Amino acid sequence: MSATGGTTARLLIRAAGNSPVDIPRDPAREAAERELSKPMYHENDPNLLMRALDRFWEWVGELFNSASGATPGGTLGLVAVILLVLCLVAALWWRLGTPRRTPAPADSLFDKGPRTAAEHRSAAEAHAAAGRWNQAVQERMRAVVRSLEERALLDPRPGRTADEAAAEAGRSLPAHADELRAAARGFDDITYGGRTADEQTYARVRALDLALERAKPLLSTTTQGPAE
Template sequence: MTTAGSSTAVGRLLAGSGDDIPVRTPRVPAREAAERELTDPRYHQHDPNPIQRALNWFWERVDDLFNAASGATPGGWIGLLAIGAFILLLVVALRLRLGAVRRTPTTTGALFSHTPRTAAEHRTAADSHAAEGQWSPAIQERMRAIVLALEERALLTPGPGRTADEAAVEAGRPLPEHADRLRAAARTFGEITYGRRPGTKDEYALLSALDTDLRHAKPQLVDGAPKSRG
């Protein structure tokens, strides 16, 4: 209900008498008549809709909040802006840091995400992916083939929850000549699987060569007994 609307309503009530005849309408009936007059839609056609009123209320509260914050902050608005800029920089720094952490490969996940197949089956799957130029899954399957082949030769104790890093360290004991290459293969597997980095043709070639060499490698004695049955 606007001031202009009230004035118009009162004017319409006063218009019923001449200029020289005083209006002696009682106060209560006059008020009721004015209220009835103001219910006319003509006086409300420019009123804000409910959404606009809600938005106006929201921004008024936001303005009150910022005014209160600026009054409580040393330096007023300048101090508040300085604090806001610092918070923004802190958020950006945290975002960059978290992004870097997320890109850093981790090898804490299990090497096998399903019931392991035989080494030959993983090797065949790896070659199939490589033939299609899908180097990431090819590298993953080749690494699984390497680990399972070592388990089949009893150079590794079967462990469904084993990680690539753990397999590389364990296999490096009876096969010290290949320990560095095993760790490098595990690192590549982790970067591709958990770091989401795409694999390359050269990396697959390195794992394939390692797989071939390990199949012909002679293990060293560990604790006075050979670790291999093959």
């Protein structure tokens, strides 16, 4: 046998010994899954929270892209719309105040038994000294109305609201009608609208109370001349 023939025979024998063995597809997949499930391959994988956050931000990005495509002006137009909505929400929040969990009904001005104007003033000053401005404004407004009732400028009537008292008192005290309406509106905003009063709010109601004590009512009288 020649050298070339011997070499060829050896190569054929080696190739026959190293020929690949076919492995069925399912066992091969299972073996690969077992291998890839080992902890060494997942040491740097993000945790469940990070994966959830990634999916959330992907969803937000897709939503933003869809909205910007449907909004005139694209992304800039969408940003302008969002800013406009935020401005409207802020304006409503400022005007209406913090929403209450259980909004109180527009009930009467006096929530307890009858007390004198002096007693309401004393309670208002005590609240003001402690920095409880909401309660101070409420008690001072009650003192205003009770004082007008004691002077017979208002008829004592259970269930009267602050707005009703201001409207009735404004007819006999027209010079203070605007201040009375403003004080009643402030009382309602604090009591039923969740607004927060401050020292200046109380000072205005207190000044109105003191001014009304000195104010002279406008008496509606009709005079008729002698008959001819």
